[in-house]
Amino acid sequence: MKTRLTYLWTALFCLILAGCSSDEPAFTLSQDNFTDVPPEGQILSFQIETAGEWTATSLNKDWCTVSPGKGTGNATITIDVEGNISQDRTGIVTIYCNGVQTDVSITQKALPEGEELTYRIPVIFHVLYKDQNDPYQYISASRIKQVLDKVNQYYDGKTIAAGGDAGQDINLEFYLPETAPQGNALEAPGVEYVAWDEMPINCESFMQDKNDRIINLLWDLNKYINIMLYNFTAVEGGTILGISHLPLSTRGQNYLEGLHDVEYTHMENSNLGYPHCVSINSLYFDQDTPEGYYNSADxxxxxxxxxxxxxxxxxxxxxxxxxxxxxSDYCTDTKPYNRNLYQSTTMMDAYNAYNKSGDMNDLLPGFQRVNSLNAEDIFTSYNLMDYEISYSDRFTLNQRERMRHVLEYSPLIPGPKKTASTRSVAPQGVLDIPIIYKVCYKH
Ligand SMILES: [Zn+2]
Structure with a gap:
């Protein structure tokens, strides 16, 4: 009798825990198995039907993101599967509800050898402002979209002026994400407005700042490129339009020369003690180049x-x-030139002539450079990584190769990695990494 009572109590207790009667499951899923997810990546979705509370957890967070992570009652759950350029793989998302667990499995083949992935990278603009009524601080979302659209044309190699070699298609598209990392919809895609008590800001100090207030502005570096927009403090010796950190490169066979090396293939925001990002001077963010003119602050x-x-x-x-x-740029197809010499001769002469006549033709000699490896080689500047006076509208093949390498291998750069099978564990704590950035004057 005693044994039987214990059994009954145990059974009753189990029923309470499960929260439902024995002939009714805790939950049902519309699908628990996704095979043949394309190598390019895909957003999958399925329905959960339940009256209870549930959680959804990805066991492969570096390439498989599930949202929402928890909920109550019926819902649609989505799994964002990143592109795969490493090897065929299987991922698991566990659904837990009313004491019952079910695994949702995802299998995805790698991109075939010799095929190239089109990278799609979300970019988040953090607009820092002190005065919301100042259009040079509170940059409109429509202007941000307009500029990013033009940038994508440069990365497609489609906007080139006449002459020179064709621009390279980097096979990379930047886009403005619709949602924040927590899953909430953004009021304006890809834009976050942040009230800031200091304006203008010294950009070099900002890029080295160890203060959490600045570091915490950054969204997950493995998922987004962070761009800060604010008024730069004026400096002597020129106008700074932008400033950017250089990426890191993993030591060993996939190291890319010209970058600081680290021993890790995968890192996280918490490993950096500074705000790794791009900063753009919002005082010049309204600048375009009208047809037939040259604007060194575009x-x-x-x-x-x-x-x-x-x-x-x-x-x-x-x-x-x-x-x-x-x-010095690790690209043999971008010809080097002595910029100090160019500025004090060719560039100054061209500006002087143009300022006198107002005729664009007088500016044309300024587009010419002398190859510092071969004085007889006079070339025209078309490169986006040059400064004024330049057509600044294209990248070369070697530059394309460097950017693709960084996308495929560098830690803290969004997008699928060739090392995905080994990159899932990041080191602990802030690492001692030199803060390396490029300060960029009018181009
Ligand atoms: Zn630069």
Whole structure:
């Protein structure tokens, strides 16, 4: 009798825990198995039917993101599967409800050898403002979209002026995300407005700041490129339009020269003690280039240029301090030139002539450079990583290769990685990493 009572009590207790009668399941899923997810990635969805509370957890967070992570009652659950350029793989999302667990499995083949992935990278603009009524601080979402659209044309290689080699298609598209990391819809896609008590801001101090208030502005670096828009403090010696950190590169066989090396293939925001990002001077964000004119502060060029740095490019001109003739950008198809010499001669002469006549033709000699490796080689500047006076509308093949390498291998850069099978564990705590950035004057 005693045994039987215990059994009954145990059974009753189990029923309470499950929260439902024995012939009714705790929950049902419309689908628990996704096979053949395309290598390019896909957003999957399924329905959960239940009266109870549930959680949904991805066991492969580096390529498989589930949202929402929890809920009550019937809902649609989505799984965002990233593109796959490493190897065939299976991921698991566990659904837990009323004491019962079910695994949803996702299998995805890798992109075939020799095929190239089109990268789609979300970009979040953090607009810092002190005065909401100042249009040079509170930059409109429509202007941000307009500039990013133009930047995408540069990265497609489609906007090139006449002459020179064709621009490279980087096979990369930047886009403005509709939702914040927590899953809530953004009022304006890709834009976050942040009230800030200091304006203007010294951009170099900002990029090195160890203060959590600035570091915490950053969204997940593995998912987004963060762009800060604010008024830069004026400096002597020129106008700074933008500033960007350079990416890191993993030590070993996939190291990319010209970048700081780290021993990790995967890192997280918490590993950096500074705000790794692009900053753009919002005082010039309204600048375009009218047809038939030249504008060395064009915001579209500035953003394309800074994103080039963020993806591993150096300036096309000579930056070597010891040797004024060295090719310092690790790209042999961008010809080096001595920028100091150019500024004090060719560029100054062209501006003087143009300022006197107002005739654009007088500016044309300023587009010419002398190859510092070969004085007889006079070339025209078309490169986005050059400064004024330049057509600034394209990248070269070597620059394309560098950016693709960073996309495929660098930690803290969004998008599928070739090392995905080994990248899931990040080191703990803030690492001692030098803060390396490029300051960019009028181009
Ligand atoms: Zn630059």
């Amino acid at each position: 915001a579209n060029v500035t953003l394309a240029h800074e994103l080039g740095h963020y993806l591993g490019l150096h300036h096309a001109f000579n930056e070597g301090e010891s040797d004024p003739n060295a090719d």
